[in-house]
Amino acid sequence: MSPIVWVWIGVAAWFLWFTIDCRLWVRFVHRSHQLDHEGKWEELEALIRKELAAFRPWIRLNIHFRSPGAREGMAALCLFQRGKIEESLRFAEIGALKSQRKPRLHADLLRLQALALAGLLRYDECRDVIGRIRNTGETAIADHVESLLCLYQGRLDDALVLAERARRDPRADVARHISSLVHLHQGSYGSAIEVLLEPARDVTSLYRADQLSALERTRDGRSMLEGHRRTWAGVVEPLRYLLAGYVYLEQDNPTELRFTMEKAAEVMSGNPSLRVIEAELNACLCAMTGDGAGADGWLRKGADVLQTHPRRASAIDFHRYAGRACLMLGRKDAAVEALERSLQLADQPMEKHVGRYWLARAYEARGDRGKAAELDRLLREDGIASKWSKASPPAPSAPPPAS
Numbered sequence: 001m002s003p004i005v006w007v008w009i010g011v012a013a014w015f016l017w018f019t020i021d022c023r024l025w026v027r028f029v030h031r032s033h034q035l036d037h038e039g040k041w042e043e044l045e046a047l048i049r050k051e052l053a054a055f056r057p058w059i060r061l062n063i064h065f066r067s068p069g070a071r072e073g074m075a076a077l078c079l080f081q082r083g084k085i086e087e088s089l090r091f092a093e094i095g096a097l098k099s100q101r102k103p104r105l106h107a108d109l110l111r112l113q114a115l116a117l118a119g120l121l122r123y124d125e126c127r128d129v130i131g132r133i134r135n136t137g138e139t140a141i142a143d144h145v146e147s148l149l150c151l152y153q154g155r156l157d158d159a160l161v162l163a164e165r166a167r168r169d170p171r172a173d174v175a176r177h178i179s180s181l182v183h184l185h186q187g188s189y190g191s192a193i194e195v196l197l198e199p200a201r202d203v204t205s206l207y208r209a210d211q212l213s214a215l216e217r218t219r220d221g222r223s224m225l226e227g228h229r230r231t232w233a234g235v236v237e238p239l240r241y242l243l244a245g246y247v248y249l250e251q252d253n254p255t256e257l258r259f260t261m262e263k264a265a266e267v268m269s270g271n272p273s274l275r276v277i278e279a280e281l282n283a284c285l286c287a288m289t290g291d292g293a294g295a296d297g298w299l300r301k302g303a304d305v306l307q308t309h310p311r312r313a314s315a316i317d318f319h320r321y322a323g324r325a326c327l328m329l330g331r332k333d334a335a336v337e338a339l340e341r342s343l344q345l346a347d348q349p350m351e352k353h354v355g356r357y358w359l360a361r362a363y364e365a366r367g368d369r370g371k372a373a374e375l376d377r378l379l380r381e382d383g384i385a386s387k388w389s390k391a392s393p394p395a396p397s398a399p400p401p402a403s
Contacts, residue, residue: 025059026223032074033227037234039270041082042308048075068102069095069109076112080119081273083311089116107138114145118152119313121347140169147178152348154384156182167195170205174236180243184250185350187387192247200236204229234269241267242274245281254288261285272309276302280321287328295325316345320358327358332366353379357388 028051035044052071063070072095079088092113099106110133117126126149133142147162160182166175176195183192204212216222241264248257261282268274279302286294302318323338339362343355360375376392 022059024054024056030223030227033231036078037227037231037269037271039272039275041078041272045078045082048078064098067099067105069097069099069105071095072098073105073109073112076109076116080112080116081311082309083313085116085119089113089120092116103136104138107133107136107141110136111141111145115148118145118149123149123153140166140172140175144172144175144178147175151178151182152350154350154353154382154386156185156384156386160186170201173201173205177239177243180247184247185354185386185388187390189247189251193244196240196244200240231269234267235271235274237267238264238269238271238274238278242277242281245277249281249284249288252288254285257281257285257288272305273311273314275305276309276314276318279305280318280325283325284321284328287325290329292329295329299325312345312347313351316342316351316355318342319345320355323358323362327362327365332362335362336366336368349382349384353382353384353386354388356382357392360392 028047032044032047035041035047048071052075072091076088076091076095079085079091092109095109096106096113099109110129114126114129114133117123117129127146130142130146130149133145143162143166147159147166150156150159150162160179163175163178163182166172167179179195180192183189183195241260245257245260245264248254248260261278264278268278279298283295283298283302286292286298299322302322306315306318319338319342323335323342326332326335326338336359339355339359343352343359346352346355356375356379360372360379363369363372363375373393379389379392382389
């Protein structure tokens with residue numbers, strides 16, 4: 001055969017290989033969105049690890065120029081959600097190194113790096129990374145991450161200022177979730193609900209105009225965008241109702257709490273973190289109305305999710321609200337056991353602060369006034385100004401000197 005024939009054979013082989021590569025990548029993206037929406041995070045992690053190890057030279061070349069570090073970012077996010085913080089940090093660092101010539105993508109990968117560092121209590125390093133995010137020009141992302149760091153540390157006023165500033169940018173609209181939590185910890189229940197009233201923004205707010213245009217031009221692109229929209233809506237919409245549920249629980253309002261939980265159930269995805277919140281709030285709702293069997297059923301559901309989703313933050317909240325449900329049902333020993341477990345898992349200052357308050361109340365209900373007083377003392381002395389420290393009983397006054 002003539003050389004020109006071999007050239008055409010080579011071009012055809014390359015085109016076929018490239019086409020197969022592209023189809024496999026699109027299939028991977030679709031499958032990852034599906035698993036994420038269904039909450040099958042173990043399978044999602046396995047899928048991402050398989051993709052990272054796959055030999056796809058043409059797709060790798062395309063990603064290198066268009067979205068460097070994107071694959072590592074997917075791995076970092078999945079691992080962070082699963083509570084594998086150290087490994088998430090490693091992937092986020094690799095992705096951030098690769099993405100430096102793409103400021104917006106670089107900021108997103110630095111955000112994952114900062115979140116992992118905050119989760120590991122490496123606060124100074126986290127602040128350094130937040131500074132690097134600001135250097136990219138993505139100040140809203142930096143404000144969002146820093147507001148979460150301040151919330152972890154119990155710096156509630158600072159957290160609120162940063163979250164309110166961040167949520168002015170459509171890409172950081174989720175910062176209003178932090179605003180709501182801060183208002184809740186400060187006892188401003190009306191404000192905590194108010195920031196949640198508007199529906200969540202569409203996933204298109206996360207894309208640049210040119211990215212959105214490119215996706216909408218092709219069938220595969222539109223399909224990938226729809227998959228992302230479904231995953232996004234399956235998180236932000238139910239989370240809005242669940243955060244409102246926390247507020248109604250603090251207000252001791254079972255009517256509004258029941259309505260909110262029904263609305264959350266209508267839009268709930270398989271996201272394990274959200275399923276745990278759903279279980280703990282429904283358990284408390286049942287306990288508020290004296291339905292012990294219903295509370296036990298929801299607590300079993302939450303415990304089942306935690307078996308395959310051993311994320312520390314989810315476990316802390318679940319045990320705390322399980323303890324509160326037991327308190328409402330008069331199960332004092334069970335309440336102490338659950339709240340002790342929650343406080344043992346807590347390592348962030350704000351987690352310890354709230355955990356001490358509720359464990360003190362459980363000890364108090366059981367008659368262990370010495371243990372309750374010690375926890376109340378630690379609560380008053382940790383420097384966090386919250387509704388919990390204000391609700392904590394004051395220290396007993398010293399007896400008058402003997403005459």
